[in-house]
Structure formats: structure tokens, C-alpha cells
Amino acid sequence: MVWPCYIALPLETVRPTNHLGRAFSYLSHTxxxxxxxxxxxxxxxxxxxxxxxxxxxxxxxxxxxxxxxxxxxxxxxxxxxxxxxxxxxxxxxxxxxxxxxxxxxxxxxxxxxxxxxxxxxxxxxxxxxxxxxxxxxxxSRSLLSPSYYHSFGVTENYIIFLEQPFKLDILKMATAYIRGTNWASCITFHEEDKTYIHIIDRRTKRTLLTKFYADPMVVYHHVNAYEEDGHIVFDVISYKDHSLYQLFYLANLNQHFEQNSKLTSIPSLERFVIPLQVNKDAEMGENLVKLESTTATALKEKDDQVYCQSEDLCEGIELPRINYAHNGKKYRYIYAAEVQWNPIPTKITKFDILTKSSLKWGEEHCWPAEPVFVPAPNAQQEDDGIILSVIVSTDPKKPPFLLILDAKLFTELARASIDAEIHLDLHGLFIPSVGSPEEPEDNVLRN
Incomplete structure (x- = not known):
């Protein structure tokens, strides 16, 4: 077996021919x-x-x-x-x-x-x-260390992909069974690296030539993205490190969970803005973002590179959802779970991007899951609808329940308890079941 002889070479710059080609083929199958x-x-x-x-x-x-x-x-x-x-x-x-x-x-x-x-x-x-x-x-910027990513963003004409310095180690993955390790141990955060922002034009099916990058971060969830006056605006929940990922090891999910489950980086709602046209005559260090509605910047550097700095919108939210009718479009409201230095949510919140204000729901001994927005029939405004969230109680006398909130006022409309043990879920989907044309109102929840 000869492929280990080649993996010490700078693989990103070597063309896979003959022995290297066979080595890569073997690696992909192991x-x-x-x-x-x-x-x-x-x-x-x-x-x-x-x-x-x-x-x-x-x-x-x-x-x-x-x-x-x-x-x-x-x-x-x-x-x-x-x-x-x-x-x-x-x-x-x-x-x-x-x-x-x-x-x-x-x-x-x-x-x-x-x-x-x-x-x-x-x-x-x-x-x-x-x-x-x-x-x-x-x-991929690296043959054997591609980026981990959990989501991406879309607008009407573009796709946003963050190639972040949270990377898979392919060699570790190929030998995981032999070493008796799990898939999660094959992901490493490279804090010295950058986050590269790829913008794909959906019409030409090509990436923009300008190289956009940002500081190192870990992003699991894109919130939304849209186009405005020659710019792409996209919002993400970002972390300064990978401590959230580390908290889900079994070693930390034990009787000492409260002591072990402290984040070293609190989640932050960040807004990035990408200029679609980069003026070649712009001066070095010039801010290419011309929108007055944001403090996010995109600073021109040499060799067609642009350094992007975000606007901090708020802290301490995760599992973001929106009215999906506004996906890829300009929007105002985010529905999310509220977390601080602990990954377990204790409240759900409605955040208003325009006013930077929020409404919250919380109850003692309750852990709410991701809030799912369901639009009202013939909705006229972005927040016309309800919020669904599955609530798990830490009180053994209190059964779990489905919470239904008014999405506009964030007040409780109803709850439905069940006599069963359930775990805190991650993401859900509302599936409307439409009856006959004479009965369009016959909608039920399936999850």
C-alpha cells in the first residue's frame, strides 16, 4: 500500500496523476x-x-x-x-x-x-x-481539509456560501474506525485562518471573481439574505470559536452538565454586506458598502480582495426562523431561541431588526425548542401568523407541550400537552394538509 508516501506532499498544488490518482481514489473509498x-x-x-x-x-x-x-x-x-x-x-x-x-x-x-x-x-x-x-x-481551498458548514444563504439571484475555518480532517476520517474514534473528533477549528465568502450567481452558475473574506468564525445557521441597491445583505448567527460543538460530547453531557456546558463564545447575530460591483479605481482601505442602513463594511484590499466586517445586531439567540415568504427578500422579524453562555434555551424571542427591540416568552422549568412561524391565511403583514414551539419541562410533574403564540404580539394563544416523554428537538416543519377546494381551511400540523 503506497498512498501514505504521498500525503505529506503539498496536495493542494499537486495534480493527481498515476500513483497520486490511485492514492486519492483509495482514500475516497476508505x-x-x-x-x-x-x-x-x-x-x-x-x-x-x-x-x-x-x-x-x-x-x-x-x-x-x-x-x-x-x-x-x-x-x-x-x-x-x-x-x-x-x-x-x-x-x-x-x-x-x-x-x-x-x-x-x-x-x-x-x-x-x-x-x-x-x-x-x-x-x-x-x-x-x-x-x-x-x-x-x-x-475547496484544501484537498484534505474542506470546510464544515450547516447551512447557506440565498437571494433571488445569488447563493452565499461561507467556507469557514471549521474543517473536516479527511485523513482522520479515513482512519477513524481503525483508531476507534468518532466522526465529530475529525473536525477542527483553525483560529488562525479566515472565513471566505463565496457568492454564486444563480444565472451564470459561476462565483463572483472578487475574493471576499472575514475574520475566523463558526456559523451554523444563516438567517436570511437579500439584495439591495447593488449589495447582498446576509445575516448569520456566528461564534468566535467551536465551543458549542464541543459541548455535545458525551463526556460533557453527564451529571455535571451545568458545570461543563459553558460556552466560551456567545452566539451573535451578525449582518454582512457584499458589494456586487467593486470599483477598480477605489482606494486601498476604502469602504465599498454604500448602504446607509448598516454599519457593516467591505474594505478594498490588493489583488481583488475585500475584507468584510459585520454589524452586530444582537447577542444570545440561536435556531433562527423567519416568515419563509420573505426568504431571499428584505425582511424585519426573526424568531429564535434565546441562549446565553449555556446552549440550552430558556426563552423564545421575536427580534425586530428595524427597531433592535424584542418580545419574549418564557416560563419557569421550561426549555423551548426552535420557534416555527406559520403564516395566517391571506396574511397582509410579515408577522401575521402564529409561532409553534415544542416545550420540554425540567419539572417531572409538568408534561411537555406544544406552545402556540400570536406571532405579532407574542402572547400565548393555546398549548397542547401530551402524556409522553420527548426530547428537545432541533428543527421542525409545518406541513399544511389542505382538504377539498371547498374546505381550504382544513389545515393540520404534522411534525
């Missing part, structure tokens, strides 16, 4: 099979629904009965080893998602792909995934 524990989110794909995780596996489910159906492997449709659990849906109903192709044909790259909402009539027996289309490929 990466252990990832988990199919699809516990993170629910994805709608045409008429089908899938439970998802961050690997190449998704699991089809019956939304009526919650019955578990077949396991699906993305690799049957594209060379994707991992994929996000936060797909987007465009106006046509296409699923937009991202995945990483690890050491495929000597290259590691990030793929943006699309799954259509409908299937041609002659191919009705096939599922929508058979029509998956890769619409863009972004080379």
Missing part, C-alpha cells in the same frame, strides 16, 4: 460510512418528505403516520459525501442544497444542487432525486 441517524430536519421534495442529517443519507417518511420508509443515498445521484440539513426552496418549488464531494477524482469541492418539484409524466414511477442537477461547483 472514508467510513457515515451515520444515517436523520435527526436534524425535515425536507420537502416534490410530494415526498425526508428526515435529514448532515451526511449523504436521508430517510423518506410518511407525513401522515410518521412511518419510516426507505433510506436514500445522495451518492446514487451525485458525488456528495455530506450535505446540509437546511435546504432552500425557490419560487418554482425547486429544492436548493449544498454538499461536499470529498477527494472525487483527485478533487474536493462544494456542490450546489437542485431537485425539481415535479417529474415528467412519463417518468412518474421515478423519484425527484433522479432529476437532481448540480448547478455549481466550488473547489
Amino acid at each position: 472514508i467510513p460510512d457515515f451515520t444515517d441517524n436523520c435527526l436534524i430536519n425535515i425536507m420537502k421534495c416534490g410530494e415526498d418528505f425526508y428526515a435529514t442529517t448532515e451526511t449523504n443519507y436521508i430517510r423518506k417518511i410518511n407525513p401522515e403516520t410518521l412511518e419510516t420508509l426507505e433510506k436514500v443515498d445522495y451518492r446514487n445521484y451525485a458525488a456528495i459525501n455530506v450535505a446540509t440539513s437546511h435546504p432552500h426552496y425557490d419560487a418554482q418549488g425547486n429544492v436548493l442544497n449544498m454538499g461536499t464531494s470529498i477527494v472525487d477524482k483527485g478533487k474536493t469541492k462544494y456542490l450546489v444542487f437542485k431537485i425539481p418539484p415535479t417529474i415528467p409524466e412519463k417518468k412518474k414511477k421515478k423519484n425527484n432525486l433522479k432529476h437532481l442537477e448540480v448547478i455549481c461547483s466550488i473547489p
